[in-house]
Amino acid sequence: MDFNAENLKKLRPLSGDGSKLYIETYGCQMNVSDSEVVLSILQRDGYRYTERIDEADVILVNTCSVRDNAEQRVLGRLREFKPYKRRKKALLVGVIGCMAERMKEQLMEREQLVDIVAGPDSYRDLPRLLRQAGDGSRSVNVLLSQEETYAEIAPVRLDKNGVSAFISIMRGCNNMCSYCVVPYTRGAERSRDPRTILREARELFDAGYREVTLLGQNVNSYRWEQDGHSTGFAALLDAVAGIDPLLRVRFSTSHPKDLSDEVLHVMARRENLCRAIHLPAQSGSTRMLELMNRKYTREWYLGRIAAIRRILPDCALSTDLIAGFCTETDADHRDTLSLMREVGYEFAFMFKYSERPNTKAARHFADDVPDEVKTARLTEIIDLQNELSLQSNRRDVGRTFEVLIEGVSKRSDDRLFGRTSQNKVVVFDRGDRRIGEYATVRITDCSSATLIGELL
Incomplete structure (x- = not known):
């Protein structure tokens, strides 16, 4: 894989001494991105990430409220933390994200198990909330913001492969679909400065990442206004794709009412804008x-x-x-x-x-x-x-695709998997290829979920 090892190291969790932080993430890609922002904020305060819950000093659960089933899963998971609390009296448990915003009172009432409740716009306040909880006071901050985008915070990347990453370009939603809780848990729509988005994408590419996904509740309505100049989603998409032809660019989610022909024409013009x-x-x-x-x-x-x-x-x-x-x-x-x-x-x-x-x-x-x-x-x-x-x-079947290799197949170490521009998973024999490279693959068979191919 062609990358700068020092650049990649800067994006990864820090090691060393410090209180150990364990994060579990539920729900959408936006929550995955938010967890990386949270880790970045807490690393500055001396915390160090761990993948082992048994050694954690702080457990944070980043939550989703889109469906009742998602909330019930989190409530059940919180009950499973009781043994860890009994073994380590100083252990702090926090619920962050959409469920924290929606259920703050209920969460703080749960058998003294939850010490911190923080909504999606209050992550900068987590160091203070944790100090307060460490002193014995349970802490809550669920204030929604009209401005917060965490634009200048460089997320700490928690993905395993170093190939694909998420970039949040906006927060909140103004659509008010009658079934949806997101406007109430994430607040009003606001876009992020495009310069910070481009800088983040460039840093990822320089560190060896070969795909970014631009995230928003409705990316089509992205708009940044400054000094009389306006940047819409089509222009942002074009600029990110222009960083390098080897950088694949995806986006999610599009609202049908706002998907413009201008965006489609930009996609047609830039081959590295994925066809999905x-x-x-x-x-x-x-x-x-x-x-x-x-x-x-x-x-x-x-x-x-x-x-x-x-x-x-x-x-x-x-x-x-x-x-x-x-x-x-x-x-x-x-x-x-x-x-x-x-x-x-x-x-x-x-x-x-x-x-x-x-x-x-x-x-x-x-x-x-x-x-x-x-x-x-x-x-x-x-x-x-x-x-x-x-x-x-x-x-x-019978067609040939360029596949970005993302990892080793779960079924065999002799096979790799990656995705086409159309976001379809392809499994094929490893050959001499490595994760993070592009490979030309001819499709020979398929299931409803996966394409099977041979390396050309």
């Missing part, structure tokens, strides 16, 4: 989309798909889908299935509707679709997506 777009539909029914406050119709969504097909004919598409939203009928569900068939998604994240407290849906709509109906509809969606994924992968 995640475009959450949530439902194929215009009636459902209106109830969800998605601000587009089925027809608008399909118009964006048509633009992608026209401008980027080799682009892969993935989506998010919700089964059983309030008042959803069999006809609405069939609209979702027909949308899936019409688009032919390569991949999808698929969920049963989970009512989140204080959202518009929770306040104004009845969660009236029985759970067994939600489950049956979700099963149909999953089964159809498995078919669509297999069909898409079969179309790739």
Whole structure:
């Protein structure tokens, strides 16, 4: 792998003496990025990262509130920390992130187990909160900010491979989808200075990383204003891709109402902008989309798909889908299935509707679709997506792709895996190739989840 070892070392956790910090991360890619920011902040205060929970002086759990199941997993995990607390009286346990913002009172009431609660905009305050908790006072800071982006903080990279990294370009969300808790837990949308984003991407490339993913709740609405000059997402995307042709660039997530032709034309012009777009539909029914406050119709969504097909004919598409939203009928569900068939998604994240407290849906709509109906509809969606994924992968058999090698196959040390520009996983014989290199691979076989190839 071609990289500067000293540059890579600067991005990795520090070793040496100091209180030991253990972090568990749940939820989205944004939370992974946030955990790296948290470690950077606490390293400055003398903490040192550990992967061993049994040697930790501080345990932080970075949480997600998008679905009830995610919160229940964290609550169950907190109970498992009791033995560590008994063995080490000075051990501090903190809950950070979206769940901290939403459930601060409940968390502080949990049998004196949680010492610190910190929302997504209060990570700079963690050193003070930890000192306060160490003195015996339980600590809370869940204030939301209109300005905080952690722009100048260089994240400490926790990935294992040194190939792919996340870069947060904005925080918060203004869309107010009726089912979604994110605007309440992460606050209003604000964009990060593009100069800091470019600097971070350049540092990653110089350290040997060959792929970055630009993150935001809605990257299409990224906008930085300064001195009368405005930078939108298309310009930012072009600038990051311009760092080096060997740096692959991805982004997530796109809101259909804001995906512009300008972004698509930038992608078509830059070969290192990956041919994969995640475009959450949530439902194929215009009636459902209106109830969800998605601000587009089925027809608008399909118009964006048509633009992608026209401008980027080799682009892969993935989506998010919700089964059983309030008042959803069999006809609405069939609209979702027909949308899936019409688009032919390569991949999808698929969920049963989970009512989140204080959202518009929770306040104004009845969660009236029985759970067994939600489950049956979700099963149909999953089964159809498995078919669509297999069909898409079969179309790739016989084709040749450039694959960025990310690691060794779990099944055999003699095989490597990586991803195509279309974000499909490919497994192939190792040969003389190494992690972090590009390889030309011809696809010989597939499953619904994986392409099998031979090295050329």
